[in-house]
Amino acid sequence: MSQEIRNLEPKTLWNKFADLNAVPRPSKKEERVIEFMKNFGNSLGLETFEDEIRNVIIRKPATPGMENRKAIVMQGHLDMVHQKNADTVFDFDTQGIDMYVDGDWVRARGTTLGADNGLGVATIMAILESKDIPHPAIEALFTIDEETGMTGALNLKGGILQGQILLNLDTEEDDEIDIGCAGGIDVTATRGYNEEEVPESSVGYTITVKGLNGGHSGMDIHKGLGNANKIMNRLLFDGFENFGLQVSEINGGSLRNAIPRESVAKIIISQMFDEAYIYDMQEIISDIKAEYKTTEPNLSIEIVKTDLPEKIMDLGVQEGIIRAIYAAQNGVYKMSADMADLVETSNNIARVIVKDGEILVGCLTRSSVESSKFDLANSLRSAFELVGCEVELAGSYPGWTPNVNSEILEVLKEIYEKQNGEQPKVVACHAGLECGILGTNYPDMDMISFGPTIHGAHSPDERASISSAQKYWKFVLEILSNIPVK
Numbered sequence: 001m002s003q004e005i006r007n008l009e010p011k012t013l014w015n016k017f018a019d020l021n022a023v024p025r026p027s028k029k030e031e032r033v034i035e036f037m038k039n040f041g042n043s044l045g046l047e048t049f050e051d052e053i054r055n056v057i058i059r060k061p062a063t064p065g066m067e068n069r070k071a072i073v074m075q076g077h078l079d080m081v082h083q084k085n086a087d088t089v090f091d092f093d094t095q096g097i098d099m100y101v102d103g104d105w106v107r108a109r110g111t112t113l114g115a116d117n118g119l120g121v122a123t124i125m126a127i128l129e130s131k132d133i134p135h136p137a138i139e140a141l142f143t144i145d146e147e148t149g150m151t152g153a154l155n156l157k158g159g160i161l162q163g164q165i166l167l168n169l170d171t172e173e174d175d176e177i178d179i180g181c182a183g184g185i186d187v188t189a190t191r192g193y194n195e196e197e198v199p200e201s202s203v204g205y206t207i208t209v210k211g212l213n214g215g216h217s218g219m220d221i222h223k224g225l226g227n228a229n230k231i232m233n234r235l236l237f238d239g240f241e242n243f244g245l246q247v248s249e250i251n252g253g254s255l256r257n258a259i260p261r262e263s264v265a266k267i268i269i270s271q272m273f274d275e276a277y278i279y280d281m282q283e284i285i286s287d288i289k290a291e292y293k294t295t296e297p298n299l300s301i302e303i304v305k306t307d308l309p310e311k312i313m314d315l316g317v318q319e320g321i322i323r324a325i326y327a328a329q330n331g332v333y334k335m336s337a338d339m340a341d342l343v344e345t346s347n348n349i350a351r352v353i354v355k356d357g358e359i360l361v362g363c364l365t366r367s368s369v370e371s372s373k374f375d376l377a378n379s380l381r382s383a384f385e386l387v388g389c390e391v392e393l394a395g396s397y398p399g400w401t402p403n404v405n406s407e408i409l410e411v412l413k414e415i416y417e418k419q420n421g422e423q424p425k426v427v428a429c430h431a432g433l434e435c436g437i438l439g440t441n442y443p444d445m446d447m448i449s450f451g452p453t454i455h456g457a458h459s460p461d462e463r464a465s466i467s468s469a470q471k472y473w474k475f476v477l478e479i480l481s482n483i484p485v486k
Contacts, residue, residue: 004100004101005017005018005099005100005101005106006018008101008106008466008469009470010126010469010470010473012126012129012130013119013122013123013126013469013473014122014469016121016122016123016125016126016129017115017118017119017122018099019122019125020033020036020114020118020121020122020125021096021097021099021113021114021118022096022097023036023096024092024093024094024095024096025078025079025080025114026079026080026082026092026093027079027080027081027082027145027146027147027148027149028079028145028148029093030054030078030079030144030145033078033079034050034054034056034078034144037056037058037078037142038050038056040058040125040128041056041058041128041140044058044060044128044129046058046059046060046128047059051155051156051157051160052155052157053144053151053152053155053156054144054152055141055142055143055144055152055155055156056078056140056141056142057139057140057141057142057160057161058128058139058140058142059137059138059139059140060127060128060135060137060138060140061137062135062136062137062138063133063134063135065134066134066135066136066137066483067136067137068485068486069136069137069483069484069485069486070136070163070164070165070483070484070485070486071136071137071138071139071162071163071164071165072135072136072137072138072139072163072164072165072166072167072480072483073138073139073140073141073161073163073165073166073167073445074123074124074127074138074139074140074141074167074169075120075124075140075141075142075143075166075167075168075169075170075434075438076117076120076121076123076124076141076142076143076168076169076170077117077120077121077142077143077144077145077146077147077152077170077434078121078142078143078144078152079144079145079146079147079148080112080114080116080117080118080147081112081116081147081255081257081258081457081458082111082112082255083111083112083214083254083255083258083261083458083459083460084110084111084112084460085110085111085460086210086262087110088109088110088111088460090110090111092111097111097112097113097114098111099113101466102463104465104466104467105463105464105465105466106463106464106466107462107463108460108462110460111460112457112458112459112460112462113454113462113463113464114462115452115454115457115462115463115464116170116172116454116457116458116462117146117169117170119169119451119452119454119464119469120168120169120170120451121142121169123169123472123473123476124140124142124169125140127140127476127480128140133477133480134480134481135480135481135483136480136483137163138163139161139162139163141156141161143156143434146170146432146434147255147257147458148255148256148257149395150395150397150432150434150437152434153397153434153437153438154397154437156438156441157441158441158442161442161445163445164444164445164446164486165407165408165445165446165447165448165483165484166435166438166442166445166446166447166448167408167448167449167450167479168433168434168435168447168448168449168450169449169450169451170433170434170449170451171429171433171449171450171451172219172451172452172453172454172455172457173425173451173453174450174451174452174453174465174468174471174472174475175420175424175425176424176425176426176427176429176450177409177412177413177416177424177425177426177427177448177449177450178427178428178429178433178435178448178449178450179400179402179403179404179406179409179426179427179428179447179448179449180368180399180400180401180402180427180428180429181368181399181400181428181429181430181431181432181433181435181436181449182218182343182344182366182367182368182373182399182428182429182430182431182432183366183367183368183370183373183396183397183398183399183432183436184218184364184365184366184367184373184395184396184397184432185364185365185373185374185377185393185394185395185396185397186256186362186363186364186365186392186393186394186395187347187362187363187364187365187377187380187381187391187392187393188360188361188362188363188391188392188394189324189359189360189361189362189380189381189384189389189390189391190358190359190360190361190389190390190391190392191317191321191358191359191387191388191389191390192357192358192359193313193314193317193318193354193357193358193359194314194317194357195311195312195313195314195356195357196311196312196313196314196315197311197312198248198268198308198309198310198311198312199268199270201270201271201272202268202269202270202271202308203268203269203270203271203274203305203308204248204266204267204268204305204306204307204308204309205266205267205268205269205303205304205305205306206264206265206266206267206302206303206304206306207232207235207236207264207265207266207267207301207302207303208262208263208264208300208301208302208303208304209228209231209232209235209252209262209263209264209299209300209301210228210261210262210263210300210302211261211296211298211299211300212225212226212227212228212231212259212260212261212262212296212298212299213225213226213259213261213295213296213298213456213459213461214258214259214260214261214458214459214460214461215258215259215456215457215458215459215461216257216258216259216431216457216458216459217256217257217258217259217346217348217350217364217366217458218257218343218346218366218429218430218431218432219429219430219431219457220259221259221331221332221343221346221348221366221430222331222332222343222346222430223295224294224295225259225295225296226292226295226296226299227259227260227330227331227348227349228252228253228260228261228262228263229252229253229260229263229325229330229349229350229351229352230325230330230349231263231288231299231301232250232252232263232265232352233322233325233326233352234284234288234326235265235281235284235285235301236250236265236267236322237322237323237326238280238281238284239267239269239277239280239281240318240319240322242277242280243269243270243273243276243277243280244269244270244273245267245268245269245277246267246268246269246312246313246315246318247265247266247267247312247313247318247322247354248265248266248267248268248309248310248311248312248313249264249265249266249309249354249355250263250264250265250266250352250353250354250355251263251264251265251352251353251354251355252264252265252351252352252353253349253350253351253352253362254350254351255350255351255458256348256350256351256362256363256364257348257350257364257432257458258350258458258459259348259350259458259459260349260350260351261459263352266306266309268308268309268312278303281303285301285303288301289301313354317359317387317388320386320387320388321354321359321361321387321389323387324361324383324384324386324387324389325349325352325361327383328347328349328361328363328380328383328384329347329376329379329380330347330348330349331346331347331348332345332346333345333346333347333372333376334367334372336368336428339427339428342368342427342428342429342430343366343430344367344368344369344372344430345365345366345367345368345369345372345373345375345376346365346366346367346430347363347364347365347366347376347380348363348364348365348366349361349362349363350362350363350364359389361384361389363380365377365380366430366431366432367399368399368428368430369399370398370399373396374393377393381393397432397436397437398436398437398440399436400428400433400435400436400439400447401436402428403446403447406446406447406448407446407484408446408447408448408483408484409426409448411479411482411483411484412424412448412450412479413426415475415478415479415482416475418478419471419474419475419478420471429449433449435447435449450472450475451472452464452465452468452469452471452472453465453468453472
């Protein structure tokens with residue numbers, strides 16, 4: 001860990017972030033960071049415990065003179081998205097994040113940074129440790145598994161939290177205050193297929209799509225970024241339609257909430273079509289690169305001749321699944337009619353696996369309107385059921401309905417304008433903040449979300465702005481001093 005990170009201002013924030021990022025914390029493998037956080041709370045002599053699902057709660061009394069203010073919950077999630085570049089050797093299960101300073105940005109070498117939501121968690125740790133920052137009574141809520149299922153928030157029971165106001169620190173633009181968010185649901189299609197022998201007089205190829213930006217499948221879904229699974233499927237469709245291409249394996253994408261950056265397919269072509277196929281692919285690749293020249297300048301599509309695979313897919317199943325993926329909605333489905341520039345409903349075709357007689361297609365469907373969420377999910381389900389897939393709709397979580405009359409919202413707006421000379425953007429976001437879920441069991445809690453500027457979340461290009469962190473820290477301190485009275 002470079003000392004340059006620990007020397008950044010505010011030191012207390014960046015030091016806590018460095019401490020946190022030294023602990024491996026991929027989603028669903030939070031055991032070490034849970035123990036780290038419990039040890040941290042206990043070392044401060046604060047009431048520290050975990051609930052049944054292993055969320056960690058730490059309570060700190062109000063500082064002198066702040067006892068008459070409403071108690072607050074400061075909330076962030078412990079887990080981080082684990083994504084790395086194809087050429088990066090890194091084990092998220094055992095290694096801490098290797099960070100460095102690049103101008104105004106903190107980055108990681110070849111991996112996600114974990115600023116989502118590590119900077120929020122580090123903020124809370126710094127406040128808990130502080131001895132000279134005025135604040136009301138605080139409950140620090142550190143949830144688990146936000147990135148792959150919202151498991152911690154979904155399983156937090158009512159009656160545990162005592163605070164009246166919740167400050168969620170998981171927003172990624174420092175000029176925004178979030179008062180609403182989208183819900184989501186996982187759509188997973190699976191089916192088996194018969195493996196067949198490779199015909200004689202065949203040629204083997206490996207197709208690789210890489211170099212895409214990737215990104216958050218909610219916050220970045222409107223940016224026109226390339227989806228490696230859709231691009232690969234387009235190539236396979238053309239090869240099948242025109243040259244009888246047959247698939248052996250596909251491995252595309254990874255996490256449901258990350259726009260897929262890479263896909264690899266092993267295929268065969270009859271020798272008689274070999275030259276024509278390559279000529280045709282060169283034209284299609286040129287077209288695709290031209291389409292994405294602005295949003296994906298580093299897109300790479302390679303078709304390399306390789307040894308023949310051992311087996312190929314049953315042709316009928318192959319045709320069905322390629323057509324279903326082509327037909328399946330990806331990207332923005334509907335914009336909000338009520339809020340300018342807000343995506344209402346979207347889908348991310350996150351994972352496509354074809355191997356050893358089994359097919360898996362995994363999607364994450366999001367919407368701020370519950371009925372629209374299920375409408376799109378059922379549309380996807382229908383497309384895949386038509387080609388013999390079993391489709392599971394699982395992990396549904398609700399959105400967060402904006403409360404424009406929020407008391408804490410008015411406090412934050414006033415402070416932001418005083419500090420920055422302009423009004424903040426009061427928005428709802430197309431991502432899954434935990435506020436909507438927590439509000440189910442705590443309906444009377446006044447909730448708000450804000451945070452420092454983080455770009456490229458869920459991708460190895462993730463980076464956190466140093467100047468924004470300074471601005472955000474001052475904002476946090478002023479908010480804590482101005483929490484409404486009981």
